[in-house]
Amino acid sequence: MADRLRRTIREVEFLHVADKGRSNAAPLLFWTEPMPELPEVETVVRGLQKSIAGRRILSVRLGNTDFIDDPAAVEQHVPGRQIQAVERYGKFMLLRLSARANAVAGSANGDAETASLLVHLGMTGQLAPFAAAQPYAKHTHVRFGLDDGRELRYRDPRRFGRIAYLTEAVLTEVLTAFGADPLLVSAEEFASRIRSRNAQIKALLLDQSVLRGVGNIYADESLWRAKIHPARRGAQLSKQQAATMRKVLQDVLRKAILARGSSISDFLDAEGQPGEYQRHHRAYGREGKRCYRCGTGIRRVIVAGRSSYFCPKCQPAPRVQKQNKRSRRVRNG
């Protein structure tokens, strides 16, 4: 019951994306949970690409299904498909699936065409292959039987994760709602996405329709490195600050991927190993501790509805008067 309630509260944070292609016509909700973010998802995806790409799914066994969009569709349309690739899209994983073996060409159910499984790990989800003979752990809700005798298992004690079977057409529509990948975005596009908006920079970094994949940890870490206060407005940033912001964000994300992500909750990669990047955090979770640059105590404020950690000396707060003038200029011009 408590979990149900927390889940409802968290639904306030979700980005809703219209999803006309699905039979129940409910909006496909996208998680903006604290964990995992781009580096953690990338770490899991790289592990799964090595361990399960090329395998064919022979069977699907479902336990608890309240986090699956359309459990019947997963049971009906996934078996017989080969996992062609495992990719990351923002904070999501995409298992790219072939057409079903022996599907009748042109059949209306889409089985003769490629499809995808969209997976979000929520806070406590783990997706990893195991020998089928190995007993499955408690809270294992999905088991995909593979053609090499293993099972791809999804385990999620708190069930904040999400799984959806999507046809190619629906997937294409869903993905258009997302912004640029922060590792691929050009300097020009990044600057225009940030500097054209009057929202606070922290909110812009978290907004998955602006950039896909950044969450609270890497937003705070990159803002600290860029020496930009989280409440600064996007439109207030100079060209130079936008360029710095992009550079440090990419740098933080790449280093975090090398460290296999941050383990602050229950994050484990596809091999069951925790990440290491939490050792390099300079702002996130460090309230009251000394700034690594200047020794001032790190402070925590709520910006964009989320805890935001920053150094009050290195990241000066925007001056209200100045901000208003600037806002007027932006509105008028």
Ligand SMILES: [Zn+2]
């Ligand atoms: Zn400082």
